[in-house]
Amino acid sequence: MAKVKTFYQCQACGYVSAKWLGKCPDCGEWNTLVEEKKEVRQGRNSSRAAREPQPLNTIVSGKEKRTTTGIKELDRVLGGGVVAGSVILVGGDPGIGKSTVLIQALSGLSKKYESSLYVSGEESPEQIKLRAERLSIDSGKILLLAETSLETIIDTASRLEPGAIVIDSIQTMYTEEILSAPGSVSQVRECAARLMFFAKKSGIPVFIVGHVTKEGAIAGPRVLEHIVDTVLYFEGDRGRPYRILRTVKNRFGSTNEIGVFEMTDAGLSEIENPSELFLSERPHNVSGSTVAASMEGTRPLMVEIQALVSPTTFGMPRRTSIGVDFNRVNLLTAVLEKKAGLHLGGMDIFINIVGGLKIIEPAIDLGIIATIASSLRDIPIDPKIFMFGEIGLSGEIRAVAYAEQRIKEASKIGFKKALMSRTNSERLKESFGLEITGAGNVEEALENIGI
Numbered sequence: 001m002a003k004v005k006t007f008y009q010c011q012a013c014g015y016v017s018a019k020w021l022g023k024c025p026d027c028g029e030w031n032t033l034v035e036e037k038k039e040v041r042q043g044r045n046s047s048r049a050a051r052e053p054q055p056l057n058t059i060v061s062g063k064e065k066r067t068t069t070g071i072k073e074l075d076r077v078l079g080g081g082v083v084a085g086s087v088i089l090v091g092g093d094p095g096i097g098k099s100t101v102l103i104q105a106l107s108g109l110s111k112k113y114e115s116s117l118y119v120s121g122e123e124s125p126e127q128i129k130l131r132a133e134r135l136s137i138d139s140g141k142i143l144l145l146a147e148t149s150l151e152t153i154i155d156t157a158s159r160l161e162p163g164a165i166v167i168d169s170i171q172t173m174y175t176e177e178i179l180s181a182p183g184s185v186s187q188v189r190e191c192a193a194r195l196m197f198f199a200k201k202s203g204i205p206v207f208i209v210g211h212v213t214k215e216g217a218i219a220g221p222r223v224l225e226h227i228v229d230t231v232l233y234f235e236g237d238r239g240r241p242y243r244i245l246r247t248v249k250n251r252f253g254s255t256n257e258i259g260v261f262e263m264t265d266a267g268l269s270e271i272e273n274p275s276e277l278f279l280s281e282r283p284h285n286v287s288g289s290t291v292a293a294s295m296e297g298t299r300p301l302m303v304e305i306q307a308l309v310s311p312t313t314f315g316m317p318r319r320t321s322i323g324v325d326f327n328r329v330n331l332l333t334a335v336l337e338k339k340a341g342l343h344l345g346g347m348d349i350f351i352n353i354v355g356g357l358k359i360i361e362p363a364i365d366l367g368i369i370a371t372i373a374s375s376l377r378d379i380p381i382d383p384k385i386f387m388f389g390e391i392g393l394s395g396e397i398r399a400v401a402y403a404e405q406r407i408k409e410a411s412k413i414g415f416k417k418a419l420m421s422r423t424n425s426e427r428l429k430e431s432f433g434l435e436i437t438g439a440g441n442v443e444e445a446l447e448n449i450g451i
Helices: 072-078 098-109 125-134 150-160 185-202 223-227 274-278 326-339 362-377 403-413 422-427 442-448
Strands: 002-010 033-041 087-091 116-120 142-146 165-168 206-210 230-235 242-250 258-264 267-270 289-296 299-311 319-322 347-353 385-387 417-421 435-439
Touching: 002 185, 072 242, 072 258, 087 098, 087 185, 087 223, 098 116, 098 125, 098 142, 098 165, 098 206, 098 267, 116 125, 116 150, 125 142, 142 150, 150 185, 185 206, 185 223, 258 274, 274 299, 274 403, 289 362, 289 403, 299 362, 299 403, 319 326, 326 347, 326 362, 326 442, 347 362, 362 385, 362 417, 362 442, 403 417, 417 422, 422 435, 435 442
Parallel strands: 087 206, 087 230, 116 142, 116 165, 165 206, 289 385, 319 347, 385 417, 417 435
Antiparallel strands: 002 033, 230 242, 242 258, 258 267, 289 299, 299 347
16 A cells, blocks of 8 residues: 655755755745655565676767757757757747747757647647747647647657657656646656656657746756756846856766857747857947957957946946856956056946847956946957956966967958967968957056057
């Protein structure tokens, strides 16, 4: 006979307690412990046959088989395409384009597979059909299923054997083996694990849509991201048309790639040259604006950095940064004060990466330094110059990787001059027709751009 066990589980981190607590002792969140029930079967034996371990040198390895989705930006982020039997988790804010990009991906995959299955626990087939009509997708190979029972979904997928499956979303799915409500930690963890076992056994790739919390993390247990093979995050402001698809985890490729999209009436359209897009509205002959070369995976990106430096009207100056690490800006501000002699202690400093991008690469340090100095002294920077380089605490400019790729991208857009570390400039094999200037420290770099 099965016994029902009652326990309290934190919906934020998965901590289990025998009694209710107001504050989770593991993650520190308040009012997150919810009563859940689970059937415990006595004397349950596993029917799965035990597997014998194999020596490593006897295992035959082969290159994973990939299928392209027809969306180049999505294929780039996935590492070249969808791997058979992989489980891909897609997260992002509501309305940012998760369902849109996945149904577009199914449309591309349906050209290579006999059929694909779209399972929705939130929308009816009629609603999905309306979205497909708006995206000009009318494929008889895309099968729609409005269902939340995991057992029914797996049985249907086993019978139909589609080329790919989309689960929208994992928080609405439930398995009958667990008594807790859909969206709870136990349900999300168990459903994701069952889907992973099904994908590995059948070789069918599974896309899972995940809701996010107000902090931006995928809702549910943290183990959800450990179960799947790939985790993708949609970034971007809903008030802007641009969307950034970023890889957080990828067992079959790099985690540094990004895909750039633009939300239009006809769905998400790819942006093959994002550098031109982000610089299209850049003002010229204005202080506090410069261009830095950044790398996102194998793709060079030219980004505009803006700064506004003004005397503070309060006792303590404000420091605000958008798209770049706040602590990094404070560090660079201290370097400017100490090594370049700029007086920034009584100044408000605002830094912005144009286009809604988030750059974590230290190669944009030189651009931030130059932009702050340009705004402080109200001296415009030559619009035909771009720069890159990491700044050390002693004011030195350090070399960064992929210098030639950055210069090549800049030459395509029309830049004429490049400012970088002296080490990078000495190691260059080709200048691509640009005037290369190397600098050893912050003071020398500011002199070279006339600030």
